[in-house]
Amino acid sequence: MGMIGGAFGVHGEVRLKSFTADPEAIADYGPLESEDGSQSFHVQLTRPVKQGFAARLSGVRSKEDADALKSVRLYAPRERLPQLPDDEFYHADLIGLEVMDTGGVSLGHVKAVLNHGATDLLEIAQPGSSQTALLPFTREAVPTVDLAAGRLIADPPAGIFD
Template structure:
């Protein structure tokens, strides 16, 4: 299964107490839904199920359904990302999408003359807690980070494979005469 087919839905945090519980950081609209998945796979290929024990505190069960029951057993799991196959998630509603759907889209730059040019390709979607940003791989120069806001990304067409970007002034854009006509 490729990384594109797996959706990051949570991250194992640091141990909580001495009985094998961990802090769990879910990335679902409803965190309790994380418990409904029969099996999650982490970024090391290990398989887990979880059972909530309290607010953002969970017990982990390995692929043999054995509960990890002491602090030493879970300490090395801190910061492991948990994934689920995309086909196990509900189909997004119209005008909704998963962030993973943005990866690989062509970023088009709108100019005053209404002519779009290729700005780059969305390589990563970052969310560090202060807002989502898109990392766009550019053919020339460094990758660009664009805030994922309606102002900076006013239009998205997943089916056609592109999105329109209006970078903030801090992002360098080549002058109109030097832009790439790819």
């Protein structure tokens, strides 16, 4: 859902980067947890700041408390997430899917979903190689996503898997 960027000021606020479709909605998902579930925080956004928000987290009272949380990623339990339309997917559902070309040849599996502005990119770990390829996550390049079968069908632009 988001990531803590460290302290913002000296009164226990944190810099918070939201990964939700509506960035301000991060505070609406109830308490958010650290990846291992050992910490839980109620989030109150206080104001927008460059690349995110200044926020108050329950239990964080000082700059030192906030600094100790730098780079902690925040998660919400799956049952609190809204149902998505058929053509939208949670990144967590895509990671690990097998990637096959339109001829049925395995191209690898989805290692990560990245977004650097224009569109999501699927980072594909190629079989028998330490190299990865970046595949645009568009209808043209990925015409089929079959979560039940654990795979997606790709029609990659020329040169991506060379």
